[in-house]
Amino acid sequence: MPAPLRIGDLVIDPPILQAPMAGFTNAAFRQMVREFGGSGLLATEMxxxxxxxxLDENEAEHPDRLWGVADEARPLAVQIWDNDAATMAKVGRRLVEEYKISIVDINFGCPVRQVTEKAHSGSYLLREPQRMFDIISRLVKACSPTPVTAKIRLGCSPENVNCNEVARVVEEAGAAALTVHGRTAKDMFKGHADWDRISxxxxxLINIPLIGNGDLDSAEKVVAAFENYQVDGVMIARxxxxRPWLFAQAAAALRGDPIPPEPTLKEQRNVMLHHYKLVTERFGEEKGTILMRKYACCYAQGKPGARHFRSHVATIASATEFYAVVDEFFPVEERPRNPSSAAP
Structure with missing residues (x-):
């Protein structure tokens, strides 16, 4: 079992983190993860x-992405992004004072064009380490004593890998931990994460922990990451x-306990329905149902008949339609394997 992860004064145990993912890791999803257990630190959407x-200056409601944060269990990280140090510091301070969050995480890793090329933020800033230093150091001062962390990629492109330089800048600026996704921004999510580079x-780094991220889709891979690479923690994303139960499986594997089996398809179906209930309670039937489309597609991924289910669930607009599609198209039991397709 790896040692607990220490970020500032926080002890993250087990050292398995849930990645912040735009459009997905809202309060309903985080509750699903908490109910299964196994993650030492959860994070909001960026x-x-x-x-x-x-929103604050116009006295509007705070972002939906902060739904549930004020009353949620701790520890909890909120990830923010922008390229202006003063703006980041102002928001970081509000998150610490008003929301009492555990960690402020800075996104220097998002490769999406809307964030990079249009807003010159996220992974775009990897080409400007000094600007990263200014943002981090300003945020660290504003948020003290709450720790500030950073998430990066290996670089902007395979031809411009500068993660070692950036790692030093992140630590020198006062960040309490560094998370590295093992691809460049140009790679997006193609190919395989380079864990050798992460390691x-x-x-x-001198004193701060290193958290590895990329391609961790099984408990066995989480164990292998700790055994084979120089990381202090891991972050599970897509x-x-x-599979919100993946964290519990990984935590059991790290303890040396038997890995809990995948829930049956019937159990997974019930998990999805519970998730839908949480989403619609917050956003109402119409908006919640539309939001649930993408989650439902994730629950079906890799299962028999997934494509057929996705094509139908992608058009749902009401609870009646959602339940009807689930009843008719979500697989309930495994299809028997065709003996003729078995390897000799």
Whole structure:
């Protein structure tokens, strides 16, 4: 069992983190993860700092992405993004004072064009380490004593990998931990995460922990990450979206306990229905149902008949339609394997 992860004065145990993912890791999803257990630190969706300031100045409701944060169990991280140090510091301070969050995380890893090329934020800033330093140091001062962390990619492109330099900048600026996704921004989510590159970053850090992220889709891979690479923690991202029980499986594996089996398809169906209930309670039937489309597709991924289910669930607009599609098209039991397709 790896040692608990320490971020500032916080002890993250087990050292398995749930990644912040835009459009997915809202309060309903985080509740699903908590109910299964196994994650030492959960995170919100990433919050646009400039948008937050605009809402505040216009006395509008705070972002939906902060739904549930005030009353949620701790520890909890909120990830923010922008390229202006003063704006980031202002929002960070509000999150600490008003929401009492455990960690302020800075997104320097998002590769999406709307964030990078249009807003010159996220992974775009990897090409400007000094600007990263200014943002981090200003935020650290504003949020003290709440720890500030950063998430990066290996670089902007395979031809411009500068994660070692950036790691030193992140630590020198006062961040309490560094998370690294093992792809470049240009890679998006193609190919495989380079865990050797992630591991090499450890020698460029002096005191802060290194958290690895990328392609962790099984308990066995989480164990292998700790055994084979120089990381202090791991972060699970896309693989958990239709499998909120993955954290519990990974935590058991790290303890050396038997890995809990995948829930049956009937059990997974019930998990999805529970998730739908949480979403619609917050957003109402119409908006909640539309929001649930993408989650439902995640729950079906890799299952027999998934494509057929996705094509139908993608058009639902009411609870009646959702339940009808689930009843008719979500698989309930495994299809028997065709003996003729078995390897000799």
């Amino acid at each position: 919050v646009n700092a400039r948008g937050f300031v605009w 090499q970053i450890k020698s460029h 693989a958990c979206l239709g």
